[in-house]
Amino acid sequence: MSFDLFALRARKLSYALRVPLFRRALRTGVLAGVEHTYALRHLTPGLVIDIGANRGQFALLARHLWPAAYITSFEPLPGPNAICRKAMVGDERFKLFEAAVSTETGSSTINVTREDDSSSLLPLGEEHQRLYGSSIASTLTIKTDRLCAFIAPDECPASCLLKIDTQGFELEVLKGSEELLRRVQHIYAELSFIELYRGQPLASEVISYLHAKGYQLAGVFNVAHDGADRPIQADMLFSRVEKE
Template sequence: MPSSSTVRKGLGLIRHPYFLNALVRHRVAAASEHTEAIRFCAANTLIDAGANKGQFSLAFRKLRPRARIIAFEPLPEAADNYDRLFRRDDEATLNRVALAAREGSAEFHVADRADSSSLLKPGQGQARAFGVRPARTMQVSARRLDDCLDLRGLAQPVLLKVDVQGGELGVFEGCASLELVDFIYVELSYVELYDGQPLFPEVCVYLQRRGFAVRGLYNQVSTTEFGPTQIDVLFKRVNPVGSTLDQP
């Protein structure tokens, strides 16, 4: 039987012609479960790290029709789908790279469920929690966010959404100008699903040191194996730009 959250998401897609059209024409289900967080941030720029097929960008565009979207997705099949979905959107830009702490070629682990692919290898926790396992590896281009984008030129508020399956700290460490971001919305895990991934407490401490505080918790996922397993966390900048606490 589908979970209550799945049923609510399905109803949300059916009720909105904009979402339904994307689902029928492009087979992309908008991430409507994130609309509350998107609405709260009221961002004029979205940096979508781990954009996949465009699920989050699609929900964001519905609520912020004139905002700029800058997306990053290294998996070719997903990036192709994103490109088709936003081809006529002049304010949406797709970068076919993985965001990381260092620039260069990187090994990318493609999972048997593509949206669980990562720069980190899916571990036993991922298999036990969700039945997801590694399928193959490929080489992708890895870039630092600072080298891809000048955050000083972006319209504020800026929302950095991060869904990179364990590679969160790499995204943040590749952004020395993180103090120019107003909100960070990131999927975090309580248990290790990928080999060597940072967990919820470690990422929270890291972002606190860089001037952010938890502003909201959304969409907690529980599994039979682990109980509470993942959650989406919204951080808001609390230290003024230029504070000494802005340095990692």
């Protein structure tokens, strides 16, 4: 583990220990994604769509920031999905699907990495292996469908936040969510500047796609660098532009 990553986890733990909801989640082995607080604290979504939920790190933060919001999460891997359910147990405004959002209805094979939060529907790239020492532990057949198969467009309020953390699959998720995009006010996605997964669209392509759909880049946060201080990836916030 690099010093920067160790320092980040130490800061997250310090924050989590001060919040009762986060302390409870720590008993299930989940550390809330508090690093996103600064980027999102000014938003007021009525619905949070959390695609790529893993163990519920983002869902926990969303519940802390927006106590009244509805949260719908997607995590296709059974193990992390089960942990996420435990972390969010008793939350009546939380819903979790064991599926991946895609342009395709049916099933697909996901590459499961040793540390499963790097798992992807795309093949692992050489840069990811070099930078993080990642490797594929297994493959798994998962359910895939368009977002509208789970959330009807008229169920999506104008104050909706769409969060995407899908390891290089972000553009496919967006294309599989097009029926709802006109109802989504903000999109928060982890995007890459270099190819970490083979064939993944880079940040510039996703930004261009979203610009064409009526979104502008509103902020860049949590930029990760390699040992040569080259930017690798970042969390980016997009906001829908109201047309006159």
